Amino acid sequence: MCIDLCCEEKCIHEDIVHKVEHDLPNDETLYDLAELFKVFGDSTRIKILYALFEAEMCVCDIAELLNLTQSAISHQLRVLKSAKLVKARRAGKTVFYSLSDEHVRLIINQGMEHILE
Amino acid sequence: MCIDLCCEEKCIHEDIVHKVEHDLPNDETLYDLAELFKVFGDSTRIKILYALFEAEMCVCDIAELLNLTQSAISHQLRVLKSAKLVKARRAGKTVFYSLSDEHVRLIINQGMEHILE
DNA sequence: TAAATATATGAACAATTATTCATATGAAAG
DNA sequence: CTTTCATATGAATAATTGTTCATATATTTA
Numbered sequence: 001m002c003i004d005l006c007c008e009e010k011c012i013h014e015d016i017v018h019k020v021e022h023d024l025p026n027d028e029t030l031y032d033l034a035e036l037f038k039v040f041g042d043s044t045r046i047k048i049l050y051a052l053f054e055a056e057m058c059v060c061d062i063a064e065l066l067n068l069t070q071s072a073i074s075h076q077l078r079v080l081k082s083a084k085l086v087k088a089r090r091a092g093k094t095v096f097y098s099l100s101d102e103h104v105r106l107i108i109n110q111g112m113e114h115i116l117e
Numbered sequence: 118m119c120i121d122l123c124c125e126e127k128c129i130h131e132d133i134v135h136k137v138e139h140d141l142p143n144d145e146t147l148y149d150l151a152e153l154f155k156v157f158g159d160s161t162r163i164k165i166l167y168a169l170f171e172a173e174m175c176v177c178d179i180a181e182l183l184n185l186t187q188s189a190i191s192h193q194l195r196v197l198k199s200a201k202l203v204k205a206r207r208a209g210k211t212v213f214y215s216l217s218d219e220h221v222r223l224i225i226n227q228g229m230e231h232i233l234e
Numbered sequence: 235t236a237a238a239t240a241t242a243t244g245a246a247c248a249a250t251t252a253t254t255c256a257t258a259t260g261a262a263a264g
Numbered sequence: 265c266t267t268t269c270a271t272a273t274g275a276a277t278a279a280t281t282g283t284t285c286a287t288a289t290a291t292t293t294a
Contacts, residue, residue, distance in 0.1 A: 012172070012174060012175075012178045013172075016171050016172045016174075017182065019171045019172075020168050020171050020182060021182075023167065023170070025167070027160075029232070030160045030164060032232045033160070033163055033225070033228050033229060033232055034157070034158050034159050034160040035158075036231060036232055037157035037158040037163075037228055038154075038155070038159075038281095039158075040151070040154035040157075040158070041152075041154040041155030041157070042155075042282075043144075043151040045151075046147050046150055047141065050137070050141050050147075051141070053140070054133055054137050055130075055133045057129060057133075058129075058240080058241090059240070059242090060239095060240065061129045065129075065134065065137060065138075068283090069283080069284075069285095070241070070242095071241090071243085071284070071285080071286095072282075074241060074242055074243080075242085075243080075283080076282085077241095078242080078243085090241095090290095090291090092240090092291060092292065093239060093240045093241080093292065094239095094240065094241085095241060095242095101231075101234075103230060103231040103234075107224065107228060107231070108150070110220060110223050111154055111224060112142075112146075112150060114153060114201075114218075114220040114224070115146070115149045115150055115153055117201075117220075159251090159252075161252075161253090175270080175271090177269095177270065177271085185253090186253080186254070186255095188253080188255080188256095188271090188272085188273085189252075189253055189254075190271095191271060191272055192252075192253080192272085193252080194272095195273085207260095207261090207271095209261060209270090210261050210262065210268095210271080211261095211270065211271085212272095
């Protein structure tokens with residue numbers, strides 16, 4: 001038993017339609033999810049995260065290590081921080097950044113597995 | 118024992134620098150990884166993937182189900198396909214799309230866990 | 235308080251991208 | 265062969281985004 005969604009021929013089963021409508025998270029959640037992945041979708045930010053895999057670091061060290069300007073790194077750390085992927089700790093003039101949790105590593109590793117296939 | 122990368126004060130240990138330099142994937146890999154996440158970084162594509170979690174579907178069904186134009190869906194399926202996240206199967210006039218592997222589900226679930234925290 | 239240093243931020247610019255519209259391709263049916 | 269239908273695609277547009285430059289903020293030290 002199928003329903004006609006759009007085509008001449010019947011393609012999709014009605015219970016599939018209901019299942020999708022039931023399981024599809026609401027628009028706001030989907031938007032947030034896309035926003036999260038957008039944060040991973042820049043190689044500068046990926047590099048920063050890889051650096052932080054090893055240890056917490058201050059802004060200027062990351063900049064030096066990755067050969068990028070302090071400003072660029074600072075802007076990107078702001079993006080990473082507002083996505084709660086990194087957290088900051090101030091020590092005098094210096095601000096140390098570190099991964100906020102292990103999700104970051106898991107997500108990146110899953111992605112890496114996919115591209116290395 | 119620290120080295121002075123950029124600041125007056127010594128921040129980062131020399132062995133950390135070596136570790137990062139050793140573990141950091143090459144630029145091309147990092148770029149590919151960012152490109153992969155960029156694909157997940159759009160809510161239309163996320164919706165398409167969620168729909169395909171349930172069953173394979175043809176273009177016009179996805180369009181109808183998600184209330185988007187056939188053209189928009191087709192363009193996005195092309196992006197998903199070139200990232201090897203979905204695969205296509207032709208049956209007459211109709212083209213059915215489905216997830217190409219389980220990585221997709223894993224990556225999305227990891228992301229979802231992060232934002233629901 | 236003034237100078238020095240680490241970081242943050244606003245504006246501007248170039249580059250990328252998602253959607254729409256119009257149209258092309260490809261397959262089936264008459 | 266022509267029509268019809270499903271899908272793909274190219275061009276155009278609007279919107280988003282990463283970097284740079286200049287400058288602001290915050291902290292320490294002289």
